[in-house]
Amino acid sequence: MLGNFTYCNPTKLYFGKDALNGLNEELPKYGKNVLLVYGGGSIKKNGIYDKVVAILKANGKNIYEDGGVMPNPTSEKLKDGVARAKAANADLILAVGGGSVCDYAKAVSVSVNCNDDAWEKYFIRFDDVACDIVPVGCVLTMVGTGSEMNGGSVITNHAQKLKVGHVFGENVFPKFSILNPEFTFTLPKYQMVSGIYDIMSHILEQYFSGNDDNTSDYLMEGLLRSLIHSADIAVNDPTDYEARSNIMWIATWALNTLVAKGKTTDWMVHMLGQSVGAHTDATHGMTLAAVSLPYYRYIMPYGVVKFARYAVNVWGVNADGKSATAVAEEGLTAMEAWMKKIGLVMNLTDLGATQDMLDGMVKSTFVKDGGYKVLNENEIRQILKASF
Numbered sequence: 001m002l003g004n005f006t007y008c009n010p011t012k013l014y015f016g017k018d019a020l021n022g023l024n025e026e027l028p029k030y031g032k033n034v035l036l037v038y039g040g041g042s043i044k045k046n047g048i049y050d051k052v053v054a055i056l057k058a059n060g061k062n063i064y065e066d067g068g069v070m071p072n073p074t075s076e077k078l079k080d081g082v083a084r085a086k087a088a089n090a091d092l093i094l095a096v097g098g099g100s101v102c103d104y105a106k107a108v109s110v111s112v113n114c115n116d117d118a119w120e121k122y123f124i125r126f127d128d129v130a131c132d133i134v135p136v137g138c139v140l141t142m143v144g145t146g147s148e149m150n151g152g153s154v155i156t157n158h159a160q161k162l163k164v165g166h167v168f169g170e171n172v173f174p175k176f177s178i179l180n181p182e183f184t185f186t187l188p189k190y191q192m193v194s195g196i197y198d199i200m201s202h203i204l205e206q207y208f209s210g211n212d213d214n215t216s217d218y219l220m221e222g223l224l225r226s227l228i229h230s231a232d233i234a235v236n237d238p239t240d241y242e243a244r245s246n247i248m249w250i251a252t253w254a255l256n257t258l259v260a261k262g263k264t265t266d267w268m269v270h271m272l273g274q275s276v277g278a279h280t281d282a283t284h285g286m287t288l289a290a291v292s293l294p295y296y297r298y299i300m301p302y303g304v305v306k307f308a309r310y311a312v313n314v315w316g317v318n319a320d321g322k323s324a325t326a327v328a329e330e331g332l333t334a335m336e337a338w339m340k341k342i343g344l345v346m347n348l349t350d351l352g353a354t355q356d357m358l359d360g361m362v363k364s365t366f367v368k369d370g371g372y373k374v375l376n377e378n379e380i381r382q383i384l385k386a387s388f
């Protein structure tokens with residue numbers, strides 16, 4: 001049964017080859033000072049920076065730059081960004097990049113007008129936002145996180161060995177997001193497949209929870225089938241517009257809050273992956289790929305009905321005359337083969353993790369209770385160990 005919920009997603013999307021023109025519609029809504037946030041320089045190499053700056057100038061904006069946002073943005077960089085946004089008296093924060101840049105922009109947006117330490121306030125205490133928020137807009141260049149249409153913001157504190165996500169409310173969602181699939185063509189294959197698996201993981205985190213008859217599960221099976229199909233094409237031809245545009249759209253739907261409405265969700269793969277990220281700074285989607293199968297194989301007996309359904313409806317496993325467990329196992333085997341085929345990293349060792357990090361990773365893993373099995377510390381250790 002669908003549980004009760006309210007639903008609102010306020011982000012306006014501009015999608016397609018001409019999507020950047022949407023900036024001309026959006027920019028007049030905001031004051032003159034724009035903080036232009038971006039990463040380590042890919043947008044300068046592929047020309048997106050020049051295009052965005054030209055539109056900002058044509059709209060009479062004062063541009064204040066905040067570049068150098070790293071993958072897995074840090075609490076230190078967040079402090080720097082807050083100081084820059086204050087100095088710029090920013091009316092709009094324009095994030096041009098992937099999930100890291102969008103997440104960071106949101107964290108800055110809720111921290112500019114509050115005097116607390118942003119890390120402590122939002123990522124340790126999980127306080128609500130009680131100050132004025134600077135609006136954020138996104139020009140997405142890397143597909144996976146769904147940050148373009150949600151309130152998520154994930155920040156890493158290396159000193160404390162913590163990678164923590166705060167899911168902010170609708171008032172923090174980007175006001176608009178520009179989604180041009182062609183902007184993702186220059187992504188290195190490693191990043192592309194990492195993003196593809198991040199999308200798959202977001203869907204599975206919401207799918208592998210509960211056994212109600214829920215429309216969201218049907219939606220997710222469709223999204224997964226389309227993702228697998230388009231990923232196979234994109235891996236062979238990264239400039240296939242149809243495949244890249246489908247992947248971009250699936251990523252947005254996977255985590256724009258819709259499919260979670262009225263149902264319970266898990267998120268343990270992300271808790272394990274974020275812990276790995278806190279200790280290794282590895283690429284987000286790859287951390288998820290490395291822990292997923294040990295986790296799913298461990299919890300499968302507790303949710304075998306859903307795992308068997310997943311095998312049949314997503315991976316096309318023939319269930320005739322087989323036990324639910326056998327069908328579920330076949331589904332996970334098919335998933336594993338596909339993950340290897342598209343080039344995902346399948347173990348923690350290849351992500352730079354070492355056995356001496358194990359205790360720390362166990363400690364840094366937050367436990368969620370919406371999945372088929374609430375893990376204790378020993379089980380977390382066992383799953384992480386099996387992921388090496």
Ligand code: NZQ
Binds near residue numbers: 141142147165183284
């Ligand atoms: O920094 P630059 O030079 O731009 O290079 C980036 C970066 O090295 C590169 N890149 C991006 N667009 C490119 C490109 N290179 C060539 N051409 C392009 N068009 O890709 C690298 C990775 O970028 P990043 O933004 O870090 O990737 P992603 O989008 O996967 O974001 C990862 C962050 O998002 C968080 C993750 O934990 C991680 O910190 N997440 C955010 C979520 C949310 N807001 O809801 C949910 C996710 O589960 C996730 O946790």
Ligand code: ZN
Binds near residue numbers: 145198284
């Ligand atoms: Zn993710």
